[in-house]
Amino acid sequence: MKLYSSATSPFVRKVLVCLQELGIDDQVQKKIAGGTPLDAGTVPVEENPLGKVPILIRDDGHAIYDSRIITRYLNDYADGSLYPDDETLWDVLTIEATAEGMMDAALLMTYEVRVRPEGFQMPDMVEGQWSKIARSLDLIENQWMDHLAGALDASHIALGCALGYIDLRHDTRGWRDGHPQLAEWYANVAERPSMQATAPYV
Numbered sequence: 131m132k133l134y135s136s137a138t139s140p141f142v143r144k145v146l147v148c149l150q151e152l153g154i155d156d157q158v159q160k161k162i163a164g165g166t167p168l169d170a171g172t173v174p175v176e177e178n179p180l181g182k183v184p185i186l187i188r189d190d191g192h193a194i195y196d197s198r199i200i201t202r203y204l205n206d207y208a209d210g211s212l213y214p215d216d217e218t219l220w221d222v223l224t225i226e227a228t229a230e231g232m233m234d235a236a237l238l239m240t241y242e243v244r245v246r247p248e249g250f251q252m253p254d255m256v257e258g259q260w261s262k263i264a265r266s267l268d269l270i271e272n273q274w275m276d277h278l279a280g281a282l283d284a285s286h287i288a289l290g291c292a293l294g295y296i297d298l299r300h301d302t303r304g305w306r307d308g309h310p311q312l313a314e315w316y317a318n319v320a321e322r323p324s325m326q327a328t329a330p331y332v
């Protein structure tokens with residue numbers, strides 16, 4: 131298999147962490163690719179018309195995306211337990227979706243200042259995106275810590291990668307303030323070998 135990858139994408143990192151946790155990292159060749167909403171750059175648009183990474187090319191040559199489909203595919207491929215078979219699946223998928231939304235919002239905040247020319251940038255857009263993240267942090271701190279205390283699953287991986295990206299690009303926001311349980315949980319997750327091995331590099 132081949133993965134179109136990137137050094138800083140939290141969506142790609144989620145896939146990389148899953149590969150490590152599932153013990154199949156050596157079965158996937160990585161190729162760096164990247165673009166922006168303005169220019170797909172080196173992302174193979176013939177494989178993903180949306181021009182985004184990650185993209186996984188399966189052994190049969192078919193491409194699959196986006197990251198949530200890839201992680202679920204890999205879990206099935208490796209007969210893993212990152213997505214449970216019981217009713218807790220819905221909790222896992224909901225937390226995973228929340229983490230994905232946090233990544234989307236954090237990425238849009240980054241694009242607003244990096245991609246949009248000065249003079250056209252909208253500070254209100256950045257604040258609107260941050261408010262999505264802030265509300266998500268509150269909800270997780272108040273509602274999901276019991277789930278996060280359990281065995282590692284896809285929701286833990288997604289959330290760990292979302293928080294890692296916020297540290298990378300938006301650390302001045304101080305997300306740990308007011309979220310002490312989540313901050314402690316993240317400190318532990320960030321120590322996992324899979325997270326250490328996939329830390330973003332710039």
Ligand SMILES: N[C@@H](CCC(=O)N[C@@H](CS)C(=O)NCC(=O)O)C(=O)O
Nearest residue numbers: 139141165166167182183184196197
């Ligand atoms: N929903 C997608 C989001 C992927 C995504 O936004 N990737 C970024 C890199 S962090 C990208 O390729 N952006 C280029 C663009 O938006 O055109 C996923 O989960 O894979």
